Amino acid sequence: MDAIRLQRIDAAQNMRRFYRLDVARDLFGRWCLVQEWGRIGGAGRLRLAAYESAAQAQDALARKRRAKERRGYVAL
Template sequence: MPNTILSPAYRFRRIDATRNMARFYMLSLEPTLFGEVAVLRHWGRIGTSGRQALSLHATLAEAEAMFARQVARRRRRGYVEA
């Protein structure tokens, strides 16, 4: 598997001035050196470095399923694509 991004990255924002909320959330699928597929999540308050989490999956299908669940979850919670 070549070392390239496997799918387009999603970038979400959720801004609600009445609740002092300004958040971002980014998702991407990336290959690892050992043939696995990683789902990279990066989130936090806009203007900060935020936090990151990486989950490894043995197959592309498993990673894409988790990726799709995360995208759907962000949309349900009011995030919009930036």
């Protein structure tokens, strides 16, 4: 699965944010939800959350995507 890229741009609030979600394996073989976010054009932050299976990680990705879309982010 390819990474999901989301962005939220609101010129009135000077807001230009991005969010990237992906599922990948770490060095120990666990499945991780990889989240990267920040201001477009700047260095972002990165967070990894480990899960026991790929299905659990995909479910977490879907939940996070829905939450971000409710906040105004749109997929690219």
